[in-house]
Amino acid sequence: MLERFDPRNWNVTTENLVDTLVALSAAVVLALVLHWIVFAVLRRVARLSTNALDDMVVGQVGKPLRWVMIGFAISAAAETDALVGPGWDLATDYIRPALVGWLAYAVVKGFAAGMEAQAERSEDPVSQRARITRIAILSRTMTVGIIIITVALIMLNIPGVRDIGVTMMASAGLAALAVGAAAQPALKSLIAGLQVAITQxxxxxxxxxxxxxxxxxxxxxxxxxxxxxxxxxxxxxxxxxxxxxxxxxWSRIDEQLTGPVFLHLDPAAEIAPIRAEFEHFVEAHPLWDGRTKALLMTEAYPESIELRLAVSAATIGDLWTLRCEVREHMLTWLREHQHEALIRHRLEVEAANAKVKKA
The missing domain is CATH 2.30.30.60 (SH3 type barrels.)
Structure with missing residues (x-):
């Protein structure tokens, strides 16, 4: 191969150079025209479809496929050209895996983008998140694999790198042990990512x-x-x-949750009016989903009691807002209608002074 590529063996004349340029230009133009025709048809077919997947794939593979077709056209023209043939034979060992890897990468990206677009139109938020997660992890895994294989195929065409690979295969036991130890964290992460995508x-x-x-x-x-x-x-x-x-x-199955609001009140508080006001406020609130409203005394201490006000909402954000508004409303109502229920630290100053005077 290197002997054929030696420029000293070439018989370069003006006529040969012109013929070569004409042949290569014709091949490139023919490839571009064929690419334009093929993709004009594909785009028309994609527009007729209601599925966004084919549009995404066609849009992603357009540029890499153009260069793939140009590469094949130059290869066909170089087969019968003594001036370009030797050099192209050497370059194509590196260009071919790069173009095929680029095309495979674009196909994966196109399918991933199209499937994500389909998932985003789903009315079920849980199913939507599940599909987007699976698509994201699997597409990244495939693209990483494509990049590694492409780089490996390119580097194996370098004689020095290929010799190193043969040497490592000869000492496979030690090499496998070293590579296995070094790749353990990466393999653990890869397996964990795939497990997350599958089990979710x-x-x-x-x-x-x-x-x-x-x-x-x-x-x-x-x-x-x-x-x-x-x-x-x-x-x-x-x-x-x-x-x-x-x-x-908190949103494994759906975003419907029940959350508590805790009130710490004086033992003298009357629970029935507080419960009635709480239920009246929650029932009229637009964020309440109608599932849970309950007021229970969960603790009783010598100087205080604990009330747990449980409410539910359709989403986690709505639940947070509802809990905050319930807490604010109940404290405002207690100050206005049952202020004696609020805890105070009382000091009997008069009785204390009387004791001091007697002493």
């Missing part, structure tokens, strides 16, 4: 509590998961953490 203990958009922090799952990658808290902080958690340790998922 959490999904993109889920509200979780991990390490004492509550936030939405913003991104799931093979090695880590990002959790966005209410104050816009981002918590980065290893993916394996969600498989090895327990965590709370």
């Amino acid at each position: 203990p959490l999904r993109i958009g889920d509200l979780v509590k991990v390490d004492g922090e509550v936030g939405r799952i913003e991104e799931i990658r093979m090695s880590f998961v990002t959790v966005r808290t209410w104050d816009e902080r981002v918590i980065v958690v290893p993916t394996s953490r969600f498989l090895d340790q327990s965590f709370e998922n």
